[in-house]
Amino acid sequence: MATHRLGLIMHGVTGRMGYNQHLVRSILAIREQGGVTLPNGDRMMPDPILVGRNADKLAEVANRHGLSRVSTDLASALADPDDTIFFDAGSTQMRADLLRQAIDAGKHIYCEKPIAETLGDALAVARLARARGVKSGVVQDKLYLPGLRKLAMLRDSGFFGRILSVRGEFGYWVFEGDWQQAQRPSWNYRKAEGGGIILDMLCHWRYVLDNLFGKVQAVSCLGANHIPERVDEHGHVYSADADDSAYATFQLEGGIVAHINSSWCVRVKRDDLVTFQVDGTLGSAVAGLTRCATQHRVNTPRPVWNPDVPQTTVFNNQWEDVPDNQAYDNGFKVQWEEFIRHVIAGTPWTRDLMEGAKGVQLAELGLKSWAERRWIDVPDLAESASNSKAA
Numbered sequence: 507m508a509t510h511r512l513g514l515i516m517h518g519v520t521g522r523m524g525y526n527q528h529l530v531r532s533i534l535a536i537r538e539q540g541g542v543t544l545p546n547g548d549r550m551m552p553d554p555i556l557v558g559r560n561a562d563k564l565a566e567v568a569n570r571h572g573l574s575r576v577s578t579d580l581a582s583a584l585a586d587p588d589d590t591i592f593f594d595a596g597s598t599q600m601r602a603d604l605l606r607q608a609i610d611a612g613k614h615i616y617c618e619k620p621i622a623e624t625l626g627d628a629l630a631v632a633r634l635a636r637a638r639g640v641k642s643g644v645v646q647d648k649l650y651l652p653g654l655r656k657l658a659m660l661r662d663s664g665f666f667g668r669i670l671s672v673r674g675e676f677g678y679w680v681f682e683g684d685w686q687q688a689q690r691p692s693w694n695y696r697k698a699e700g701g702g703i704i705l706d707m708l709c710h711w712r713y714v715l716d717n718l719f720g721k722v723q724a725v726s727c728l729g730a731n732h733i734p735e736r737v738d739e740h741g742h743v744y745s746a747d748a749d750d751s752a753y754a755t756f757q758l759e760g761g762i763v764a765h766i767n768s769s770w771c772v773r774v775k776r777d778d779l780v781t782f783q784v785d786g787t788l789g790s791a792v793a794g795l796t797r798c799a800t801q802h803r804v805n806t807p808r809p810v811w812n813p814d815v816p817q818t819t820v821f822n823n824q825w826e827d828v829p830d831n832q833a834y835d836n837g838f839k840v841q842w843e844e845f846i847r848h849v850i851a852g853t854p855w856t857r858d859l860m861e862g863a864k865g866v867q868l869a870e871l872g873l874k875s876w877a878e879r880r881w882i883d884v885p886d887l888a889e890s891a892s893n894s895k896a897a
Contacts, residue, residue, distance in 0.1 A: 507547040509540070512846065513589030514554040515613065517580070517596055517604060520563040521691070523618065524595030527647070527838040529554070534571055535839050542846045545853065550846055557583050558596075580604075584611035591616060591849060597693055599700035602627040605859075609634050614849050615642040616842075619709045620869065621862035623700050628866040629887075632859035643845040643855065644862030646713045648780075650837025653793035656828045657784060658718055660800065666786025667803075672719055672758075674766035676707065676780040677751075679773050683737030690770070692738035695746035702748035704729050707768040708872045709865030711754070713857075716864070719784070720758035726881045727754040727872035732771040754872055757881075792825065796834070799825035863887060 514533065518524040533552050536542055541549035555575035556564045564576040577583050584592065584607060592608035594601055594617040602622040605615055615635055621644055622628040635642045648654055660666060681688050693699035694706070704727065715722050729749035736746040751769035758764055778794025789802040807824055841857070848855035864887055875882045 507549065509549040509551050512550040512552050512591070512850070513586070514552050515557055515583050515589050515592045515608070516554045517557045517592070517594045519556055519595060520558055520560060520567055521595060525567065528593065528595055528842070529567070530571070531836045532839040532842045535836065536842065542843045544847060544851045546851070550850055552846070555583055555589060580607070584608060584613065590614060593617060597700055598623055598705065602631050605631045606634060609638050609640055612638065612640060614640050615859065616845050618645050619862055620705055620866050621859055622866055623705065625863065625867045625870050628859070628863035632863050635859050641849050641855070642859040643848070643857050644859055645838070645841065646857050646861070647837045647841065648710055648714050649717055650840050652796045652830070652834040653798050654714070654718065654782070655834065656798035657782065657791060657793045660791055660798070660828070661718065665789050665800070665802070666784060666791070667788030669719060669760070669762050669784060669786045671762065671785050672715070672764035673783040674711070674764070674780065675776060676766065677769035677772045678779050680770040682733060688736065692736065692744060695736055695748050695750060696744070697748045703768050703770060704749050704752045704872045704876070705869045707752065708754065708869040709862075711756070711766050712865040712868040713861065715756060715758060715764055719764065720760045720762045722756050722868060722884050723759055724757040724881050724883050725754060725868060725871050725875055727752060727875040729873070729876040752872065798828040800828060801825050860887070
């Protein structure tokens with residue numbers, strides 16, 4: 507079987523996520539394994555050109571991994587017909603404009619989320635891609651986590667019975683930058699630069715809830731700016747005016763209630779940086795990034811409330827782990843492989859830019875709920891489109 511070259515324009519790979527998950531653990535890993543296997547047995551070998559504004563950083567990354575193609579001229583890169591896919595993992599604020607340029611150049615699109623800062627821009631980009639006939643994809647990495655894949659298996663097997671509720675806890679302490687360097691870039695905490703945890707994380711929770719538990723029908727969200735001052739990468743104190751925590755409740759189809767706390771101002775005392783507890787009539791499960799533990803109806807102990815004596819029950823010991831009966835590859839890499847097969851061979855694909863727009867929609871409605879201190883219905887995207895045009 508033949509091996510074919512696949513030219514990729516990769517923007518934003520000098521940043522943490524773009525470098526670690528997309529370049530090193532996805533594209534370079536795919537190259538090391540000999541490419542992506544297509545349904546007919548042929549292979550596609552990614553050949554990336556690294557594009558950005560800092561020539562020195564691009565050269566350093568390329569030299570580190572034996573890559574030869576770098577450029578600070580995006581227009582020139584987009585003009586090359588031999589590079590057919592454009593990928594972006596840069597800042598949210600720049601994304602919509604970058605995607606428009608790439609679509610206008612006839613490139614297929616793959617990008618991180620959020621796909622835009624506003625629903626209007628997200629819909630405009632998604633519609634432009636469809637009108638120009640280019641294929642598109644948005645990263646939905648949480649669905650590929652082993653822990654959430656185990657939740658999906660439990661759901662499909664009927665383990666939960668009727669699902670009642672979902673409880674999510676996400677976050678960790680992001681250092682303020684004064685006496686320890688922050689783990690996230692400073693733009694994440696500046697409104698003017700597209701920062702804020704609601705825009706960042708409600709995009710994730712939209713596709714997780716929609717795909718695993720039920721369509722999101724309404725949202726009530728309270729945001730917070732717990733730490734209003736931080737220190738940036740250059741040691742300068744700045745006003746961190748974007749929301750750094752969000753406490754959101756969602757009504758899902760089927761009467762399911764979901765509540766997810768998202769915070770960059772929380773210290774972790776749980777099994778993982780993100781955990782989901784799913785409770786159903788027949789059983790419950792708690793999943794993190796990789797592990798998933800269950801407690802079935804027939805194995806549920808009888809707790810007794812007695813505040814007058816110390817608790818001796820170790821509740822964590824009453825749960826059983828779902829075994830790792832299969833090997834789980836890196837989720838970012840797996841989704842990259844699926845998208846490449848879709849672009850080249852036309853294999854089925856649902857995670858396009860219109861799906862990405864749904865995440866922006868939920869984030870926008872979450873911010874509206876916070877501002878107006880009320881529940882907000884989540885309309886079908888087609889219904890909300892006319893409203894976004896008028897806004």
